[in-house]
Amino acid sequence: MSLDQxxxxxxxxxxxxxxxxxxxxxxxxxxxxTEVTAFEAVIYNPVICLILQGRKEMxxxxxxxxxxxxxxxxxxxDLPVTxxxxxxxxxxxxxxxxxxxxxxxxxxxxxxxGEAESQKDHATSLSASKAxxxxxxxxxxxxxxxxxxxxxxxxxxxxxxxxxxxxxLSPIGGMLRNLLSVxxxxxxxxxxIQWIRARFREPLVVGExxxxxxxxxxxxxEHFKSVxxxxxxxxxKDLRMIEARTLLERGVPSVSFAGFEVGYESATQFSRDYxxxxxxxPKHHLARAS
Numbered sequence: 136m137s138l139d140q141x142x143x144x145x146x147x148x149x150x151x152x153x154x155x156x157x158x159x160x161x162x163x164x165x166x167x168x169t170e171v172t173a174f175e176a177v178i179y180n181p182v183i184c185l186i187l188q189g190r191k192e193m194x195x196x197x198x199x200x201x202x203x204x205x206x207x208x209x210x211x212x213d214l215p216v217t218x219x220x221x222x223x224x225x226x227x228x229x230x231x232x233x234x235x236x237x238x239x240x241x242x243x244x245x246x247x248x249g250e251a252e253s254q255k256d257h258a259t260s261l262s263a264s265k266a267x268x269x270x271x272x273x274x275x276x277x278x279x280x281x282x283x284x285x286x287x288x289x290x291x292x293x294x295x296x297x298x299x300x301x302x303x304l305s306p307i308g309g310m311l312r313n314l315l316s317v318x319x320x321x322x323x324x325x326x327x328i329q330w331i332r333a334r335f336r337e338p339l340v341v342g343e344x345x346x347x348x349x350x351x352x353x354x355x356x357e358h359f360k361s362v363x364x365x366x367x368x369x370x371x372k373d374l375r376m377i378e379a380r381t382l383l384e385r386g387v388p389s390v391s392f393a394g395f396e397v398g399y400e401s402a403t404q405f406s407r408d409y410x411x412x413x414x415x416x417p418k419h420h421l422a423r424a425s
Contacts, residue, residue, distance in 0.1 A: 137271035138205055142187045144278035145232050151281060159281050162237070162295055168229045172220045174413070176377045178332075179216045181236035183302060184208040185266055185274070189229030193218030196365030200263045207267075209302065211236075211310040211321070212260040213328050214363060215373035232274065238314065238325075240299045245315045248303060258309030258321075260362050270301035310362070320358040323348040327359065331367065335374040336398035341367055375399070376412045383417055386424035390417045 149165040152158065168189075185207045192201045195214050202208055210216075223229035277294045280287035302308050303315075313321035327348040331339065344367055345355035359367050375397040382393045394405030394417075409417045 164233045166231045174219045179210045183234045185232045187230040190222035198364040262307035273297045324362040383420040
């Protein structure tokens with residue numbers, strides 16, 4: 136059973152990474168926790184996350200998913216995700232295998248599968264399903280490379296390409312297929328996301344952002360929300376909140392300092408938005424850094 140093999144290999148990889156204090160295999164990482172967590176907000180780059188043990192729930196905008204053992208989550212765009220681990224213990228830790236997706240590999244497959252696989256109109260940037268042996272089997276082969284450095288160097292890229300190919304053709308690969316075309320709505324939204332991320336502290340002008348994406352304002356707003364599950368303004372706000380929380384937990388001088396650092400002009404508005412996002416005041420997270 137591929138999932139059992141993956142659990143064994145993931146545990147070995149996690150131990151090796153802890154000892155070496157570095158990534159052993161490019162593109163693959165093991166995430167483990169021994170306790171349940173409160174809601175945390177992070178930026179997910181394009182990844183596939185396979186739950187090997189434990190349980191997790193997460194949401195992006197209006198999209199919500201619960202992930203159990205054997206479930207997989209595919210994220211096609213950079214997304215601000217709120218999540219919490221709901222099942223974990225010292226005896227049975229939460230464990231997830233995370234594969235970074237390489238959009239250049241996906242686009243390199245365009246000539247072979249671009250015309251055969253049509254775009255999916257209702258695909259979303261966050262998709263979940265049960266793990267499929269079609270792509271867990273090559274994941275096993277990739278993790279087995281931890282004991283063969285030369286094989287990892289020579290065969291690793293080929294296995295990664297196979298994993299991308301299998302995901303691309305899978306039922307949850309609709310948004311990845313949409314990304315194959317550089318002129319697709321999914322690609323245009325991805326371009327606008329990079330623009331927002333690079334300038335999230337600055338005032339957001341939706342008209343300017345629509346120009347970056349090469350769309351009218353109304354079309355851009357519609358497609359941005361269809362792809363990400365949220366609006367451009369809310370996306371920017373989520374980025375600001377995540378960065379502010381990081382600053383507060385590092386122990387910045389004050390709450391207002393954190394707010395101004397992420398682009399707020401009003402400390403009151405910052406505190407209001409922060410409390411709405413995380414369910415507690417920014418002072419609470421600042422105090423934890425003391």
